[in-house]
């Protein structure tokens with residue numbers, strides 16, 4: 001038996017254009033975890049700042065992610081929803097972790113290499129330190145499970161490395177203070193399955209992305225029914241009808257993606273969808289998919305609009321969530337200060 005309570009933590013960056021990929025791949029999963037775990041969901045505005053953000057847009061995007069969480073069915077009273085910057089302990093623990101993590105570990109982070117691109121000299125120091133802040137997010141709450149995309153796997157491994165090194169480096173002190181051997185847990189990632197990897201509507205080999213130049217490539221959570229239907233109608237496909245078994249989707253990325261989207265929205269398996277639409281033309285499948293998408297996304301969209309029109313309520317939700325997050329975070333930080341030898345006054 002682990003001494004840690006089952007607790008889920010995850011974060012979403014408020015960098016604009018929340019889309020179907022975020023909804024099916026992340027947010028819907030966050031909603032489902034509420035039944036079995038205590039959940040802490042964080043809008044990671046400090047992470048967003050690792051790349052330039054227009055201040056007005058950062059605030060608007062923070063409210064939009066919060067609105068999406070709530071509209072999708074996350075209960076901010078039963079669980080915790082807040083924005084990272086309101087809980088100063090995230091930055092404090094990140095500093096400690098900057099002193100635990102090794103340059104060699106950080107230099108291996110592929111996301112930094114991708115995001116910094118060729119001009120590494122011009123990347124922010126924050127972008128390089130991004131993974132230690134992420135580890136702090138998770139470990140402040142001693143979270144045992146983190147639902148994330150496949151691209152975050154390496155950051156989760158780093159989080160475990162940091163936890164293990166901290167537990168080890170301060171082992172004697174942990175013993176002395178009665179914490180046993182493990183102060184931080186070995187957090188498990190819950191990685192999205194291939195079924196929830198939503199690809200671009202214009203190119204089945206690329207992930208649906210907020211930064212794709214073509215707005216037709218993604219369904220934004222702010223799109224209305226007409227926009228959703230239009231984007232599905234215009235989605236790239238091949239000329240053949242849908243195959244009558246799932247294996248034959250493997251060589252047809254666009255068809256596979258649309259079937260996957262249908263299955264995820266209908267909360268069923270691709271086999272079911274193929275059972276119903278195998279052998280049918282896209283001219284028959286696309287309208288069915290559009291109806292389903294509108295049906296599932298319109299209520300989320302409407303509730304998001306209602307909430308974004310009422311920023312005071314959203315801000316109050318974040319404030320209350322932050323107060324509750326801070327209680328847990330402050331308790332962990334107080335322990336950490338004692339462990340590392342900081343005088344608390």
Ligand code: TRP
Pocket residue numbers: 009010011012013044047133134137138146147148149152
């Ligand atoms: N890096 C994550 C992403 O881009 C966001 C994030 C920040 C996060 N802190 C986290 C995810 C903690 C899970 C847990 O998707």
